[in-house]
Amino acid sequence: MAIVNLKPVPLVKSGELTREFVEAYSASLNDPEWLAARRLEALRVFRDTPAPQRTNELWRRVDLSAFKLDQVIPAISAGVSVAPGAFDDLVTSLSASNSPGWVLHVDGGHVQHSLAPELAAQGVIFADLATAAREHAELLEKHFMTSCVKLTDSYFAALHGIFARGGVVLVVPKGVQITAPLRALTRMTAGRRADFNHTLVILEEGARATLIEEFASLGDLATSSALPQSMYNGAVEIILGKNSQLDYVSIQDWGRNIYNFTTERAHMGEGSTLHWVVGGMGGKFTKTLLEADMLGAGGTALLSGVFFTDGKQQMHIDTQQNHIAPGCKSDLLYKNALRDDSHTVWRGNIRVFPGAQKTDGYQANRNLQLSPRSRADSIPGLEIEADDVRCTHGATVGQIEQEPMFYMATRGVPEVEARRLVVQGFFAPVIDRIPLEETRDRLVEEISRKIG
């Protein structure tokens, strides 16, 4: 397929999102045939899927009127101009981090990746979507947006299917255990961008891995909200084989010009273990759908989240713990701290399917309101269709209490420092679950910066 020189055009401007446009996009990426076909399928689904309406429960609390899909441009060959060496410092720091594998993705496109030869020799795949789609076509064709995250999941999932690009594919063969964390860094350097980063993780039976993804804006974008809006529309697919174990950490620290939409799902096999930590610090607006499907008996899903909003940030997180097989355990702990006029909505649901006996499900959402103008909506839910189960949930919204503040004051800790300690302490049990010190430190630093 010839590389077509594609003009950067805004997304979904009336009539622009045509079959011809998508074909040209595919051609510009040198897609294998199966992927080109899947993009067209995604286009068909997208056209049949209505844009989010507030009449839909999932979008009821969401005001997207300021979001203009036709003002963002997907990264296309002619649209991204990455100067050679522009990200050398990121590459250098990744290379120096002793990580056995890393991927760097900037402004919606893949930049570079690396995998330790001894892991490659064991059959580990670690690359961006385009490389994996070409070199492991059969495997990718089977799994890419077919059963885990599906094109039909939502408007944004379908849109993602059309433009998915870059990101990271990790496949760990049977019995291979990778102890050191693999890393994926995603950066945004410009406004008016659309990034369709795709994460696909497949652990075969008995495999083990840790993947840490970090998303951030660079330069002015990190602090200014006056820049033209951008969109991140990501999908995460995690497929865990029997008795495999994945530690997956994803930390988002976007600039304030970014609308952040993600669809994230794990399919968990028998006896598999998933430790999934999500962090949300940045972005103008976030809507995340995150789901753990326990398809095999005896699985364990430990789901942790830290979210810290300020200014007028909005963060909407929907979680679903689906106990489909018996004897699984899920434990969700999401913590939000809110400053200024920010608003968070957590909607969590534990669903126990018929026959999923001996389910042990728990969910807790804790909110720390640092400003009386902030708003935290916490909506837990249980749907139980089996009888021998233990499911509990808790949701709290609280403020900083006076007695700990006085106690710390009697040790000479100034009020602003004491507040910092309370907020850091609030998050600490979740941050302690992050297996990489560098990531923990960066998150603590960002939290500290946000406290002001």
Next chain:
Amino acid sequence: METPKWFEVRDLHVNIAGKPILKGLNLSMNAGEIHAIMGPNGSGKSTLAYTISGHPAYEVTSGDILFKGESILGMKADERSRAGIFLAFQYPVAIPGVTVANFLRTAVNARIKADAAAKNGGVLPPSIKGITIADFRKSLRESMRVLKVDDSFAGRYLNDGFSGGEKKRAEILQMAMLRPQLAVLDETDSGLDIDALRVVSEGVNSLHARDQSMAVLVITHYQRLLNYIKPQFVHVLINGQMVEEGGPELALELEERGYDWLRDPESV
């Protein structure tokens, strides 16, 4: 000119939620002295401790508290602490998610920075970064050894899930690290078994031996603690006023006779 007292409370009246609790309390201490305040429940002992420390809910309606000749009433709790006043709480407060080490390093650094700023016209010189992690760890380990606490203590969340004895040890550990010039121990013996009581008392005594000018105000319901931390002066607080003062023998007498013989007949 007369040298000011190390610590002095003058005709102190304190209200809580509009209700008078301290009604003209007087107390005077010299550097290095150990005083005990004893009294029945509800006499105002803890109110005095909290008021000295600057709790915002305790309203001073008249009188004064002077530390080294200066009134501290205009100072906030954290400023009083950095000036050298320490309160060991009867019921220490849990700070979830904040380790003992992290908390203490923050507190030690707050002192270093406030001192440096005070010497520089109120502006913190950028060169002052606080104590190094290595120096801090060394100092913390030494203090923990004195108080016979395990190394793992430093990594635990402060007072969160601590036993009664651990909480009181943590209080004295903080005192050791912050090196106060006036330590107020509010019912430090409550909830302690005899072994823990001995360790905590030995801790206080060794700190007093280290910083000999430190004055110690021991507030207690029972004489038991005073077998271990020996005061030179014993005061009896009843109904918001000091009603009796004596030497260590007064504590023994109170143990024997109770408080009723000291009560104002009108208030009984």
